[in-house]
Amino acid sequence: MSDAVRRDAPNPLHVFVTGGTGTLGEAIVIAFAKAGHHTSFQYVRNDDAAGRLASDWGADGFKLDFSGDFRPPDVDVDVLVNCAGINISEAQAHVVVPSVWDEMFRINVTVPFLLAQAMLPGMLRRGWGRIINVGSVYSLRAATHRAPYVASKHALTGLTRALALEYATVGVTCNEICPSAIDSEMINRIAHERADLRGTSVDSVLDEYRTMNPFGRMATAGEVASAALYLASPEASFINGASIPVDGGQILR
The missing domain is CATH 1.10.287 (Helix Hairpins)
Structure with missing residues (x-):
């Protein structure tokens, strides 16, 4: 490993959160901003919430639609939080249409990969980075009438573990938060x-x-946001490739 690789966390961190105007995404943006970090976020249509995050917390909003010909934003960050996700089908597997399957995999798996791919070079230059993926209890278990969602969240777990293994020696960790219903x-x-x-x-x-x-x-959004903040902290520096349930023990049932 090069002597140029730095293990100390930048202070303050530059954080990028996807789905930043959703209930959970907004809580994550606020948690990082409240801790004094420079926080940016992606959103699609909720201009009012984006305006509040900018005026109340100094967060920078990027209005980006992940469907269609998506290109990652030109931002250089220390922490990427892939919070955006969709669940648009509760049909039985044999009647799920291919376009629904494709859209759920695109938002829940492909976009997190593309964003990680775009933001990893900056993390590697600094020798420090954190990728935090928001999965689900259904990253770790199955359910009926949710085949596309369950499969896409399992795929996100696989991506989390692959990135964790690939970049562990160069100061970048990748972990996943798996909340129950929020x-x-x-x-x-x-x-x-x-x-x-x-x-x-x-x-x-x-x-x-x-x-x-x-x-x-x-779960409350704040409880899950606290887990994201912890995973970016120095205290979590040896946590890598983990899928952490924030579910009140529901996974045990």
Whole structure:
């Protein structure tokens, strides 16, 4: 290893968060900004939330759509948090259309790879970097009616481990956070869709998410954001290639 490789973390860090105006992404942006780090984020359409993050926390927003001909932004960062993700199908596997499969793999796996590929050269020059992927409990287990989501999150786990192994000797780590259901806009959208399909109430669907967890509730965005902040800290310097459940023990059931 070259003597030019630096093991000390830059201070402050430059952090880039995808999905920065979603419930979890916004919490991650705020957590890093609150800790004094220069934080940038990607978003697609929520200009109001992006404006708040800029005015309240000094975060820089990049309005980028990951669908179609996506090109990574020209930013040189120390920490990449791949938080953007989608779950757009709860159909049985035999009726999932190929375009849904392709779109979920693109957003959940291909985009994190492309962003890591674009931002790794700067990390390698500095001899320090952190890639943090947001997976799911379904990165570690299976479920019915979610084949594209489960498969794409398992693929993200594979990417996490491959990058962790490949760059461990040059000061860059890669880890994955695997939360259970988060009290978020996404979960509420899914709950409305399930309620419509079943002819039941949204509250009954949300109660299912709560009761399947040993804590009897969903995770908060702040609890998951704290894990991301920790993985970028000096205290986490020897954690690499890990898939860390933030799930209240739900994976044990």
